[in-house]
Amino acid sequence: MKRRGYGFLLLFLHILRAVTALEKIVSKPGENVTLSCIYPGREFSLDNLRVYWQIADDEDTGPCSVVHALISGQDNESLQCSQFKNRTQLFWDKLGDGNFSLLLFNVRRNDEHTYQCVVMQTIEYTKVIHQEQVDLSLAASYSQPILSGPIRNSYSTGEEVTFSCRSDNGYPEPNVYWINRTDNTLLSQSDFNITQHPNGTYSVLSTLKVKATSDMQIECFIENKILQENTSANYTEEMQSNGSSTGSHKDPAKSGQGAQAAAVVSVVILMAFLTVLICWLWRRRSSQLVSYTGNKALHLCD
Ligand SMILES: *[C@@H]1O[C@H](CO)[C@@H](O)[C@H](O)[C@H]1NC(C)=O
Ligand SMILES: *[C@@H]1O[C@H](CO)[C@@H](O)[C@H](O)[C@H]1NC(C)=O
Ligand SMILES: *[C@@H]1O[C@H](CO)[C@@H](O)[C@H](O)[C@H]1NC(C)=O
Ligand SMILES: *[C@@H]1O[C@H](CO)[C@@H](O)[C@H](O)[C@H]1NC(C)=O
Ligand SMILES: *[C@@H]1O[C@H](CO)[C@@H](O)[C@H](O)[C@H]1NC(C)=O
Ligand SMILES: *[C@@H]1O[C@H](CO)[C@@H](O)[C@H](O)[C@H]1NC(C)=O
Ligand SMILES: *[C@@H]1O[C@H](CO)[C@@H](O)[C@H](O)[C@H]1NC(C)=O
Ligand SMILES: *[C@@H]1O[C@H](CO)[C@@H](O)[C@H](O)[C@H]1NC(C)=O
Ligand SMILES: *[C@@H]1O[C@H](CO)[C@@H](O)[C@H](O)[C@H]1NC(C)=O
Ligand SMILES: *[C@@H]1O[C@H](CO)[C@@H](O)[C@H](O)[C@H]1NC(C)=O
Numbered sequence: 001m002k003r004r005g006y007g008f009l010l011l012f013l014h015i016l017r018a019v020t021a022l023e024k025i026v027s028k029p030g031e032n033v034t035l036s037c038i039y040p041g042r043e044f045s046l047d048n049l050r051v052y053w054q055i056a057d058d059e060d061t062g063p064c065s066v067v068h069a070l071i072s073g074q075d076n077e078s079l080q081c082s083q084f085k086n087r088t089q090l091f092w093d094k095l096g097d098g099n100f101s102l103l104l105f106n107v108r109r110n111d112e113h114t115y116q117c118v119v120m121q122t123i124e125y126t127k128v129i130h131q132e133q134v135d136l137s138l139a140a141s142y143s144q145p146i147l148s149g150p151i152r153n154s155y156s157t158g159e160e161v162t163f164s165c166r167s168d169n170g171y172p173e174p175n176v177y178w179i180n181r182t183d184n185t186l187l188s189q190s191d192f193n194i195t196q197h198p199n200g201t202y203s204v205l206s207t208l209k210v211k212a213t214s215d216m217q218i219e220c221f222i223e224n225k226i227l228q229e230n231t232s233a234n235y236t237e238e239m240q241s242n243g244s245s246t247g248s249h250k251d252p253a254k255s256g257q258g259a260q261a262a263a264v265v266s267v268v269i270l271m272a273f274l275t276v277l278i279c280w281l282w283r284r285r286s287s288q289l290v291s292y293t294g295n296k297a298l299h300l301c302d
Contacts, residue, residue: 022133028140029200037100037117039130046073048122053102056116139226142170147233155212163208165220169201174222176206181217
């Protein structure tokens, strides 16, 4: 029982260490990133040191997982996967201080992995002295979209009109949402074009075709899931524009409040009118006939 308890404790500590050791890095496509691996507080001699950087999530790496290998003070290129050739570098001046971080140049889509550094030291025998994991994912913010729509008064109600929403240089592929701001419902896009630039980022163009109404308030959202970012632009009918234009600032919240106030006022007026009418009717009837409910209602009318 006690042994088992210790076993669980060790397992727990092991998991805890694995979890806390995993660092997450988000990089833009095309950037250079430093994958961190630090074992401080000791001086190392490079002669008896081995440093392996490898891919730790092995699903789609195939047989090759070595990102960088340093053996007895020398980079061993024959072990390195071809996709990382000439793209990695250790910080030579820092190795002796226990900084085994790896610089990876020009990151791209298929570099998205969990990486692991394994540091081994040979004194009498070879043993692992340090391990660390780094999770690398790519992301870039999308630019604020440019929303183009029909020019005011250039269409008639019921006619089909086209909106387009364009946003640039983001990563990964975004979700696009079109929202009818009049009733906050989702509209579905009619067409979606995406192009990838040499540096890996995307530009997107989404189009929406709808039947025109007299008051169109439409917002287009570009969502980046990795960054948990939304960028958006508005179209409102009051927009003065020649051809394309970005969102302007008619405030629908205000006009919504106005409409609400008007509705409340009309209901109040209607109710007052009805009360007067009913009371008048009761008065007329009560002179001949008095019932229990009638009596009660009469008090209200006094
Ligand atoms: C990445 O490093 C290379 C080589 O030092 C340099 O030429 C390039 O400008 C760097 N790229 C970025 C995005 O900093
Ligand atoms: C690299 O490692 C391989 C396998 O361990 C070994 O055969 C080769 O000699 C090493 N090359 C260098 C330059 O150290
Ligand atoms: C790496 O660089 C060397 C020398 O600059 C070059 O000969 C080799 O072709 C390059 N390898 C790759 C895979 O780019
Ligand atoms: C390790 O070296 C890298 C590259 O010079 C540096 O950016 C980083 O701050 C160093 N880390 C520590 C803990 O010294
Ligand atoms: C937006 O919602 C309003 C109110 O439900 C509706 O009348 C209008 O047709 C909708 N506009 C579009 C473009 O679907
Ligand atoms: C979208 O892409 C298709 C082909 O992939 C092309 O025919 C169409 O013209 C593009 N639409 C726009 C608006 O660029
Ligand atoms: C990627 O390339 C596009 C166009 O070629 C450029 O506008 C954009 O700034 C680049 N993005 C990054 C992150 O380098
Ligand atoms: C972005 O906006 C859309 C539409 O309003 C919403 O469904 C989504 O949850 C938002 N995403 C984030 C990360 O805020
Ligand atoms: C679009 O209008 C809504 C109000 O309906 C506002 O909350 C939002 O900030 C506006 N977006 C932009 C990009 O101006
Ligand atoms: C449209 O553009 C013309 C010139 O290109 C300009 O004279 C006119 O004022 C513009 N109209 C609006 C509504 O912006």
